[in-house]
Amino acid sequence: MSTLRKLKAYIVGGVGADHGSELKAADVPVSDADCRGCANPCDEGHDEYPSRFDVDMETEMLGSMKPYATQVVISTGKSDWEREVTDASGTLAAYIDSARGEFKPPKDKGGKDANGKGGKDAAANGKGGKDAASNGAGGLPGVYKSTESSKVTILNGSHKTVCDDATRETVLVFPQYKVVTSVERSEEGAKKLLHSLKADARESDALKTYVLPYSSVIMLCSHKRRDNRCAIAAPKLEQTFTAALEHEGWEVHTQIEDPSLSGPPLEEFTGSDERLRAEVEKRLKDVAEQKRVLIIRNSHMGGHKFAGNVIINSPQGACVWYGRVTPHEVDAIVKETILGGKVLPPLLRGGLNLSRPGHASLHDW
Template identity: 25%
Template sequence: MGLFDKLIRRTSQNHDEEVKSKGFEIADCSFDCESCDSKFPASLKFDDEADLWNSTKPYGLHFIVSTGKTDWAHDATGESNTLSHSVSKWAGNNAGNFVGLESSAIKTSVSSLSSDELLINDDYKQELVGDILVLPFFIWIKNIHLNQVDEFLSTFIPKLIEFRAQNLTSLNFDSFKQEFPTIKLEVDTFKSYVFLCSHKHRDKRCGITAPIMKKEIEIHLRDLQLYRDVGDNTPNGVKVAFINHIGGHKFSANVIIYLRNSGKNIWLARCRPNNVRPIIDQCILNDGKIWPDNVRLIQKFHHIEW
C-alpha cells in the first residue's frame, strides 16, 4: 500500500463522533515532536498500514501483578503455583460474574512494578506472595498469597464495585482485616500509570523499543516534576513501568495509559520516541486528548474520588 492509499484510507475513517461519545477529545497538536532525536533501530519492522481503531477489546477490570522483572516466560501468567497464574485463573473463571463493570472482561498482566515489602531478590517468594494493582480503581492489594486469591478476590471485588457505584469516598478496609489479617489494602496516589510492553520472550521488538520509550518518557516527566522512581510514592506523579504481552506486537510501541482523576484508559500504538512529548502533554496533562489514527482502544470508567 502506497503513501497515497494510506492517506485515502485514514481520511475515510473519521472517528471524531465516536471519540466524543466516549468522553474524549481529539488532540490539538501533532503526534510528532521534531525536537526529539531518539529513534528505534532501523532494522526493526512494524505494521504501519493496518487500522488500529478498536483493534483490542474493552474490559472492565485490570489486575497488574508486581514481579520486579522486565521480561517473562512466553506465557507470563501460565506457570502453575505462581501468584500471577492464580490471579489470571480467577479472572478467567469470573469474567461476566459482576454487575457494575463497564465490560464483563477481566484482564491480568504482570509488570516490572516491585514491592518495597518483599525481598526483591527472592524469586521463589515473589512467585507465591506479592502485590496486585487493581485498575481502574487505583487500589493495591498487598502481601496476598496465591492460596488466598480465590477467596479474597471473590469477597473484595464485589464490594469494591458496589462502593464505586454508590459514589462513596472511603472504603472501610478494616472490615477485611479479621478474615484476611496478612493482606494490606492501600489507595494508590499517582495521577497516572503508563505501561510499555517489554516482553522480549514474545517479540524482540518490544524488548528493544520499551526501554527506549521509557527513557524518553522519564526525561520529559522529570522536566515536569512528575517522574516517580522506584520507592518514590509522592502523590500526583506519573509512574512508568514495563508490562507483559498485551497483543499487537506488530504495532509496537504499545503505550497504555490510565488517568486516575477522570477514569480514562488510553491504548496507543505505533508510538515512537518523537511521540513522547505530545503523548504526555495531550494524553496526561490535558486529560486524555488523543489521535484516533494511533488509538487501539479508549475507555472511560466510572472513577472513584478516593
C-alpha cells in the first residue's frame, strides 16, 4: 500500500485509524496492544494470504455491522452455501426467514416498525434498513446493546446437528449464548424456534435448550459463493486460532459437543422464573471458566470486503466483530480479547454489549 493511500486511509478512518479514545469514552474495555505481534515481513512463520487477496484498507470499519437482538446459526455441516442462505428452499434458514414476519414489531401508519425500519425486513444478512440503535452507545457507530433492536439475523454454520434425527437442526443463539437442539427443519420448527427466542425457555414445545458449553465461540466467515476471500481466510484463521489457543492451554473444538453431556435442558427446570434466570447465570459463569473454545465457519455476515471477518462471542453476552484479520493478528486477538476481555480498536467493526461502565473487561459480570 502506497504512502499516499495510507495517508488517505488514515484521514477517512481506514487502516491506521484508532478509535481507542472514543471507545474508552463509551466505556468499552480497550487494549492498547499492537494488533500485529510479528515483524513485517513476518518472521514467525504465520500463514500468508495470497497476493491476489485484495482487502479494502481505506473504508471506515467501525460501524460497518448492523445492530441485532439475536443471531441464530444453523447446523449444516458445510463451509459454503448458496449465495443467499435464506433463499435455499427446504432449509431451516428459509423457513425462519419466512416465519419471521409473524414475530416482527407492528408497523405504524408510516410503514415503519418499532425500530424505525421500513419496507422488507432484510435483517437476516444485515441488508438494508436502519435501526433506531444505528448510532451506537454514546453516538459511537458500531457499539450496540442487544436490547436496542428486535432483529433476528440468520446464518448457517459448519457445525453438524447433535440430533440422531438428521432432519432436526442444532441452532446456536447469540448473544444469549445458548444452543437449541431438536429444531425441526420445517415451517413449524422455525415458528417454535422463534417463539422460544421470545418466551420463557420452558415454553419451547419439543425443543431442548442449553447454555453453550464453551468459554468462547469464534465464528469465521467462509462463504465462498459470496466472496472467495472469505473462503481463503477462514481455514488459515482457523488453523492459526487453534494453534494459538492450544498454546495457551485451551481445548479447541470445531464441532459442537452434545450439550446434554453437561446436564439437562433448561426446559426441565422446575423452579420459578427468577430461579431459572439464576440457574442460567450460574451455568454461564461455569462455562466461562472452562478454557474450551468452539471455532465454526459461517455464512455471509456482511462486510466481505473486510475479510477475514471474525466474531468473538462470550458467555457474558459480548459479541465482538473484527475485520481485516490475518494470521498475524490472531495472537493479539487471543491474548487481548479472548483471554483478556478487551477489544483491539484497529480491527473493530463493532459489536453487541461492548459498553461496560465500571468494568475493566468484557469478561466481568
